[in-house]
Each structure stands twice: as C-alpha cells, then as structure tokens.
Amino acid sequence: MISRNLFIKLIKQDIKKRIWCPILIFVMCFLALEVRMLMELEEIVRYPHLYSYGIIVYIREYFFGQNAVNMSIIACIAAFLCGLSGYAYLHSKVQLDLYHSLPVSRSQFFWARYLSGILQFSVPFVLNVAVCIGIAASRKAVTAEMIPAVLSFIGIQTIIFVLVYSVTVIATGLTGNLIVSILGTGVLFVYSTGLELLTFWMSEHFFDTYVYNYKYEGNFVCGSSIWFFSPLSMITKFFSRPVIMTMSDAKKLFKYNTSYIGVLIVAAVLYSLAAYIIFMKRASESAGKPIAFRIAEPVIKTMVVIPLAFFSGFFFCMISYNTSSEEWFLFGVIFGFIVICILMEIIYRMSLRGAMMHKKQFLFNAACTALIFVIFRYDVTGYDTYVPADAQIQSCAVSISELMPLSQNIQVSEFSTHRLGATEYRMANMELKGNPSVMTLARKAAKEQLKYHYFDYYEGIENSSEYIEITERQKQYHWIEYGFKLSNGKTIYRKYMIDVADADTIDLLSDIFNDYDYKIGSTPVFNDGWNIDFDFVRCESNFKIADIALTPQIQSKLIETYQKEYTKLTLDMVMHTVPTGTIDFVINSENNEDLYTSYSGEMLVYPQFSETIALIKDYGFDMLEHPTAEDVELVRVRSINDDPYAYGHFNHSPYRGAYSGINNTYDIQEDKTVEYEYTDKEQIQQILDSVVSGGFSWNIRQYADLFDDRYIVDIQLEKRDRNNSSSYQQFIKGKLPAFIQ
Numbered sequence: 001m002i003s004r005n006l007f008i009k010l011i012k013q014d015i016k017k018r019i020w021c022p023i024l025i026f027v028m029c030f031l032a033l034e035v036r037m038l039m040e041l042e043e044i045v046r047y048p049h050l051y052s053y054g055i056i057v058y059i060r061e062y063f064f065g066q067n068a069v070n071m072s073i074i075a076c077i078a079a080f081l082c083g084l085s086g087y088a089y090l091h092s093k094v095q096l097d098l099y100h101s102l103p104v105s106r107s108q109f110f111w112a113r114y115l116s117g118i119l120q121f122s123v124p125f126v127l128n129v130a131v132c133i134g135i136a137a138s139r140k141a142v143t144a145e146m147i148p149a150v151l152s153f154i155g156i157q158t159i160i161f162v163l164v165y166s167v168t169v170i171a172t173g174l175t176g177n178l179i180v181s182i183l184g185t186g187v188l189f190v191y192s193t194g195l196e197l198l199t200f201w202m203s204e205h206f207f208d209t210y211v212y213n214y215k216y217e218g219n220f221v222c223g224s225s226i227w228f229f230s231p232l233s234m235i236t237k238f239f240s241r242p243v244i245m246t247m248s249d250a251k252k253l254f255k256y257n258t259s260y261i262g263v264l265i266v267a268a269v270l271y272s273l274a275a276y277i278i279f280m281k282r283a284s285e286s287a288g289k290p291i292a293f294r295i296a297e298p299v300i301k302t303m304v305v306i307p308l309a310f311f312s313g314f315f316f317c318m319i320s321y322n323t324s325s326e327e328w329f330l331f332g333v334i335f336g337f338i339v340i341c342i343l344m345e346i347i348y349r350m351s352l353r354g355a356m357m358h359k360k361q362f363l364f365n366a367a368c369t370a371l372i373f374v375i376f377r378y379d380v381t382g383y384d385t386y387v388p389a390d391a392q393i394q395s396c397a398v399s400i401s402e403l404m405p406l407s408q409n410i411q412v413s414e415f416s417t418h419r420l421g422a423t424e425y426r427m428a429n430m431e432l433k434g435n436p437s438v439m440t441l442a443r444k445a446a447k448e449q450l451k452y453h454y455f456d457y458y459e460g461i462e463n464s465s466e467y468i469e470i471t472e473r474q475k476q477y478h479w480i481e482y483g484f485k486l487s488n489g490k491t492i493y494r495k496y497m498i499d500v501a502d503a504d505t506i507d508l509l510s511d512i513f514n515d516y517d518y519k520i521g522s523t524p525v526f527n528d529g530w531n532i533d534f535d536f537v538r539c540e541s542n543f544k545i546a547d548i549a550l551t552p553q554i555q556s557k558l559i560e561t562y563q564k565e566y567t568k569l570t571l572d573m574v575m576h577t578v579p580t581g582t583i584d585f586v587i588n589s590e591n592n593e594d595l596y597t598s599y600s601g602e603m604l605v606y607p608q609f610s611e612t613i614a615l616i617k618d619y620g621f622d623m624l625e626h627p628t629a630e631d632v633e634l635v636r637v638r639s640i641n642d643d644p645y646a647y648g649h650f651n652h653s654p655y656r657g658a659y660s661g662i663n664n665t666y667d668i669q670e671d672k673t674v675e676y677e678y679t680d681k682e683q684i685q686q687i688l689d690s691v692v693s694g695g696f697s698w699n700i701r702q703y704a705d706l707f708d709d710r711y712i713v714d715i716q717l718e719k720r721d722r723n724n725s726s727s728y729q730q731f732i733k734g735k736l737p738a739f740i741q
Contacts, residue, residue: 006104010112015120018085025078026124032074033128037063037135056141063132064149068156068256069239075121075161076189076231082117083168084181091177093287100284110279114169114272121161129154156256159264164189164231166271173278174296176289180347187304192230198307201314205324206376208451209384211481211493234264290348297348298361305340305365306372312336330373337369387439387446388484388492395431396438397483397521398512399423403574403703422522427483427493430521437511442482444505445496450477476501478702480509500703510571519567525585525600526563534599535588539621541581542693542729543715548619558583558615565609575704578732579604579696580613581623604696627717629685636714637687637740638675676740683739687713690735694728708733711740 015022037059044051044058053061089095099109133150136142171184203210228234238260286292291300316332317323341362375381399422432438476499484492498505512518520526534555536547548554562583582602605612605623613623678684697707713729731740 006102007108007112010102010104010109011116011119014086014113014116018116018120021081021085022120022124024081025074025121026128028074028077029071029125029128032071033132034135036067036070037132041135041139055136055139056143056146059136059141060143060146060149064146064153068153071153071157072160072235072239075125075157076164076235078121078125079161079164080168080185082120083165084172084178084185086113086117087169087172088178088181090172090282090292091175091181091287093284096284096287106280107276110276114275117165117169118158118162121165122158125157126154156261159261159268160231160235163234163264163268163271166268166275167231169275170271170278173275173282174292176286176292180290188230190230190232191303192228192233193236194307194311196233198310202310202376203383205314205317205329207379207383208449209446209494209496211495213493228263229267231267234260234267238264298358301341301344301348301361302365302368305337305344306369308340309333309337309369310372312340326377333369333373337366341365384449385446387443387494388486390439392486392488393439393484394487395433395485397427397430397485398432398438398518399426399430399481399522400509400513401479401481401702403478403513403700423481425524426522427481427491429524429527430483430518431485432512432515432517432521435511435515435517437508441480441498441505441508441512442494442496444508445480445498446494448499450497450499506571513571513574514569516567519569523566523600523603525559525603532585532587532599534585536586538584538586538598539581539616539623540584540602540693540695541621541623541625542691543627543717544625546621547586548616548621554619555585558612558619559585561615562603562605562609562612565612566603569606569608571703573606573608574700576706577606577608577704578692578706579700580607580609581605581693582696583612583616602695604700626688627715629681629688631717631719632684632688633679633716633718635678635684635687635716636675637678638712638714640710640712683737686737686739688715690731690737691715691729692732694730697730706733707731708736711736 040058040063041055044055048054051058089099100106102109104112129150133142136146167188168185171188172181175181175184200212228237237257239256282292291297310333312335313329313332316328316335317325320328322328345358379385401423477497478500479495480498481495482493484494486492498509500506500509533552534550536549537555537558538545538547550558582604583600584598584602585600587597587599605616607613616623678687691713692707694707694712697704701707708731711731713731715729
C-alpha cells in the first residue's frame with residue numbers, strides 16, 4: 001500500500017516539477033486543434049461555394065480523419081519534450097544518487113516517470129479534443145458517425161506519442177549527456193527512413209533498370225517491411241496513400257492505412273520494454289559520459305558513419321553542375337567519411353585529442369564503405385541483368401513508355417481528383433501470361449544494357465548539326481517497364497531501355513502491344529467502365545469538339561464497340577496511321593455542375609474504327625466531317641525557331657547551358673519565329689487537307705513519325721462556337737503545302 005501511494009506520489013511530483021511541459025503541450029494542441037477548426041469553419045461558412053462539403057463532413061472526415069497527420073507532428077514534438085525532460089536526470093550523478101536513495105525500486109521509479117510523461121501529453125490533448133467537440137456541438141455538427149472518428153483520432157495520436165516517446169527514452173538511456181541524447185533521438189527517429197532514402201538514391205544513381213515500388217503514391221519506400229523500424233518510417237507508411245486501382249476504392253475517403261495500426265501498437269509496446277530494459281541495465285557511473293554502454297560504441301559509429309558518407313557524396317553531386325558526376329560523388333564519400341569519423345571520435349572522447357583514436361575501426365568502416373561502393377558501382381549482384389526464370393513467373397505487367405499512355409482520372413474525395421498514371425495502373429491491373437515475347441524482350445533488353453543519359457550526349461557539342469544528329473538518335477530509344485509477379489507473391493519492378501530501330505525489338509514489342517490482355521490491362525475503361533455511370537462522352541475530331549449525353553444503353557454499346565476495335569489495333573497501325581479523333585468518358589461533379597472528371601483520358605480513334613465512328617455519328621457527332629475553305633475566316637501558320645533544344649537551332653548569342661550537366665557554352669539562335677496569315681480560299685483548302693489536331697500526336701509521337709513539328713497552325717472559322725476544337729493543328733509529315741515551304 002505504501003509502495004502504491006509512493007508510486008502515485010512520484011507521478012504527481014514529476015508532473016508538478018515539470019508543469020511547464022503539459023502547459024506547453026496544451027498551447028500547441030490548442031493552436032493545432034481549436035484554432036485550426038475555427039479558421040476552417042469560418043472559411044466554410046463565408047465561402048460555401050468553394051467547398052463541396054459542409055461542416056458535418058469536414059469535422060467527421062477531415063478534421064478527425066485526414067488531418068490526423070497534422071496532429072501527429074505535434075504528438076512527435078510533445079514526445080521529444082516529455083522523453084528528454086523526464087529522463088535528463090540520468091545524466092546527473094547527483095540526481096541519480098538522490099532518486100536511487102528513495103524507498104522505491106528502480107522498476108517502479110521508471111514506470112512512474114514513464115506514465116507521468118504519457119499523462120502530460122494525453123490530459124491536455126484530450127481536453128483540447130473535448131473543446132473541439134463542444135465547438136462542433138455549437139454548430140450542430142455532432143452526429144453518431146463522428147464518435148468513432150473522434151475515438152480513433154485520440155487512439156492514433158496516443159499510439160504515435162507512445163512510440164516516439166519510447167524511442168526518446170531509449171536514446172536518453174543509451175547516452176550520458178543531453179546534447180548527445182538529442183542527437184541520438186534524432187538518429188533513432190529517422191534512421192530507417194534515411195536508409196530507405198539512401199537505398200533509393202543509390203539504386204537510382206547506379207542501377208539503370210531500377211524502378212521504385214508502385215504500391216504507395218509519392219513514396220520512395222520500396223524495400224521489405226523489415227526497413228520500417230524507426231518511428232518516422234512507420235508513421236509515414238501509416239499515413240501513405242495506397243495507389244488507387246479501382247473506382248470503388250477511390251470512392252472510399254482515404255484517412256490512413258488501418259491495416260498498419262497493429263504494427264504501430266506492437267512497436268510501441270516493444271520500444272517501451274526496450275526502454276525499460278536499458279534503464280534497468282544502465283550503470284549509474286554512465287552519467288556525464290557520451291555513451292552509457294561502451295560495447296555499443298563501435299556499432300553506433302559504423303551505423304552512422306557509413307550512411308552519412310554516402311549522403312555526403314550525393315550532396316556534392318547535387319551542388320555540382322553534373323548531378324550524375326561520379327568524380328564528385330566519390331570525392332564527397334571520401335571527404336564525408338573522414339570528417340564524420342573525426343567528429344564521432346571527438347564527440348565520444350569530448351576532446352580533440354581523441355580525433356585519431358581507434359584506427360582499426362576507422363579502417364574497418366573504410367573497408368565497408370568501399371565494399372558497398374564497389375557493389376553498387378560495378379553491379380556485383382547483377383541487378384541490371386537479372387530477369388526471373390520462367391518457372392518463377394506467375395504473370396507480367398508491361399508498360400510501353402510514351403505509347404498511348406492513357407491515364408485514369410478518378411474522384412478520390414468530394415473535392416479532389418486523383419490521377420493514376422498509365423504505368424501505375426498497368427503495374428497493378430495487367431496480367432500477361434502465355435506470351436513468350438514478353439520475357440524474350442526483357443532478357444534481350446537486360447543483356448544489351450542500353451543506357452540513356454540525356455546530359456552525357458550533349459557534352460562537347462559545338463554546332464547544330466551535331467545537336468540534330470544526337471536528337472534524331474535519341475528518338476530510337478525508349479523505356480519499357482516491367483512488373484514481374486512471382487509465384488511466391490512478390491513483385492519485382494524493372495525498366496529497360498529498348499532500341500525501336502532494331503527489327504527484332506520492334507517485332508517483340510509488336511507482339512506485346514498486339515496482345516489482347518495488354519490492351520485490356522492498359523485501359524481503365526475496359527476494366528471498370530462497365531460498372532460506372534458516366535455522364536457524357538467528349539468527342540473530338542480534327543476541327544471540332546462536342547459532348548454526347550450517355551444513357552446506360554448508349555454507354556454500354558459505345559464501350560463494347562470501341563473495345564472490340566481497339567483490341568484489334570496493331571503497333572504497325574499506330575506507327576503509320578494518322579488518328580481521326582478521340583473519345584473521353586467523363587463524370588460530372590456531384591456538388592458542382594461546372595466541374596467534371598475525365599476518367600478514361602483521351603482515347604484515340606483511328607480510321608479503321610469504322611463501327612465506332614458510325615456509332616458516334618448516330619449519336620450526333622460526325623468525326624469525319626471537316627470544314628471547307630468557305631467555313632474558314634483565316635489560317636495562321638507559325639514556324640518554330642525559338643526552341644533550340646527541341647529543334648537544334650544555333651547562332652551567335654552566348655548561352656550557358658541551364659540544364660545540370662551541360663557545361664559547354666553554346667551559340668543559340670535568336671528567336672526568328674515567323675507567323676503568316678492566309679486568307680486565300682485555295683491555300684486554306686490545301687492547309688485543311690494537310691493538317692491534323694495537335695492533340696492527337698502527344699501520346700504516340702515517340703513511335704509514330706507522322707507529324708511535322710516545325711509549324712503550328714491556328715484555324716479560325718467564320719462561325720465560332722464552343723464546339724470548335726481548341727487544340728492547335730500540325731501538318732502531317734510529307735503533306736506540307738509547297739507555298740508554305
């Protein structure tokens with residue numbers, strides 16, 4: 001009974017002694033919660049037309065939902081304050097003697113301090129949340145659905161606090177003074193994130209076939225989950241948005257990765273136990289020393305010195321003109337390694353005399369650093385040449401770069417749209433099986449090891465003819481990305497450079513593109529479009545654009561017809577056929593009739609799609625109808641000479657390459673853009689017969705050499721209305737009228 005009363009008394013005394021801590025946390029929570037809520041509510045009330053949701057939805061789904069990530073920053077800061085201030089006494093021999101003289105066991109004393117720190121955060125935090133609920137009640141925004149959101153909000157922040165708090169206590173227990181404790185806390189908090197970032201940079205820098213994982217949007221985290229042991233890594237993964245693959249998933253308002261909450265709880269418990277064990281094993285004589293456990297000193301040095309040496313290499317690359325410079329990278333690694341080793345020794349010895357101590361460990365860390373560099377630099381593991389065996393493959397996903405890159409635009413929430421790129425979509429949805437060309441092309445590309453380094457090509461250029469030659473040569477190289485889905489459940493991502501001027505490569509590429517499963521897996525509307533109610537389809541031809549309202553019957557018939565003809569499209573047709581138009585399936589915003597979402601992207605229609613063209617005509621849009629010269633007021637033709645890097649025009653103005661890695665001084669031609677206007681009907685008709693919408697070229701231009709890039713054509717019709725195509729026109733290659741030449 002006495003022990004219990006003393007335990008509670010210790011908690012009260014600690015809170016009283018550190019009363020500044022809960023007060024500061026209360027102020028931070030007040031600014032992050034009440035002030036933020038009142039500001040946002042004021043904006044919603046004053047400018048309701050700018051928001052597609054009301055106060056109830058905002059409080060439930062955003063304030064206590066998506067915005068939990070903002071509060072997590074405050075929770076982490078509070079954890080640092082509570083952990084460092086609560087266990088700073090470990091660095092003072094006087095305070096240690098005083099506390100250890102109390103009639104309470106070390107175990108009870110640890111948990112009293114530990115619980116005190118948790119209470120100093122949780123009490124002011126919960127009070128602020130309660131005030132926020134009162135504000136919501138005053139706006140009549142409290143509903144039964146809000147209660148689970150509030151409870152999960154409190155639970156998540158508490159778990160994150162305990163996780164970071166425990167790591168801070170561990171760092172404080174491992175060290176012997178406050179400065180080193182702060183540094184140690186920072187290292188433990190970010191270490192695995194730093195390793196992930198370093199692995200990402202090293203792989204991108206040295207491996208030509210490296211591709212990041214497509215699982216999480218905007219996240220470089222691409223390795224095994226074994227890397228996620230630091231709080232920052234776990235918190236980042238918890239709040240990372242998974243790439244949305246289907247419309248049904250998109251309609252679920254994303255808050256956080258609920259499947260990962262169990263990992264956070266287990267990590268918080270394990271780190272708490274680790275902090276307790278370190279506290280119990282820590283010798284009182286460690287107070288004042290930089291490191292409490294001498295056995296851990298060489299391990300910590302190695303864990304810190306080697307990654308920081310490579311980060312130093314990347315730093316020098318970033319500040320140099322050539323970000324891919326191997327010389328500056330190597331210099332940065334060597335320079336950083338030496339400086340960091342010296343600093344670590346000085347920190348541990350607290351004296352300049354200790355800078356050159358432990359030469360054996362210096363040599364060991366140097367050897368490890370050199371070994372890692374050699375493994376990445378010379379691809380000792382065979383990363384770039386690795387292709388899984390056929391027996392390991394369950395299926396493959398392939399994305400052919402710059403070839404009809406349809407995007408999937410989907411409504412993520414009531415006010416935002418998520419664009420899922422072509423490659424992300426294909427990596428998740430495509431499953432190619434039974435096509436031998438898929439693996440044959442991958443092995444061919446891995447064996448050839450073609451490399452495309454943009455800036456390396458331009459080193460030493462002295463005249464425009466060399467520039468044009470290099471630019472033309474670049475057109476034959478393209479990326480193709482693979483997702484090897486293995487039988488063991490793992491997915492390996494690679495990208496390969498291919499030469500489309502090679503006959504064997506283009507044959508293999510054609511076999512892949514012509515595969516029915518490739519077409520279906522490449523196009524979102526073929527997978528999800530049958531279950532989505534689109535509002536209209538936007539049709540565009542060379543000279544006009546119009547919307548066709550959709551009924552379920554029209555939508556189903558149009559998708560069915562287009563899919564049937566699209567799946568018969570061949571790579572040869574793409575490379576040698578000028579498109580006729582595009583169709584784009586669209587969804588209106590539920591709350592704003594002026595907003596709409598393009599779901600499918602602009603899907604090309606070719607002259608061979610006769611049934612699709614006829615069906616669209618029956619629905620009111622004639623894709624083959626072209627204006628005559630009598631319908632045109634004038635035509636403007638502009639020759640392009642103002643982009644030297646796109647077209648290779650050089651002249652007498654000294655210009656230093658603005659792009660990193662271009663160190664030469666060039667003579668760039670002054671802007672000699674020439675614009676002509678044509679009103680003669682005969683000339684206008686020749687132009688009309690020779691142009692195509694510029695909007696048709698962007699997604700096939702890397703493979704189809706069909707467009708003359710030297711001119712931009714602007715056609716102004718006599719009768720201007722909203723159905724006139726807004727895109728510019730380009731001349732079809734080989735059909736440039738003689739009077740323009």
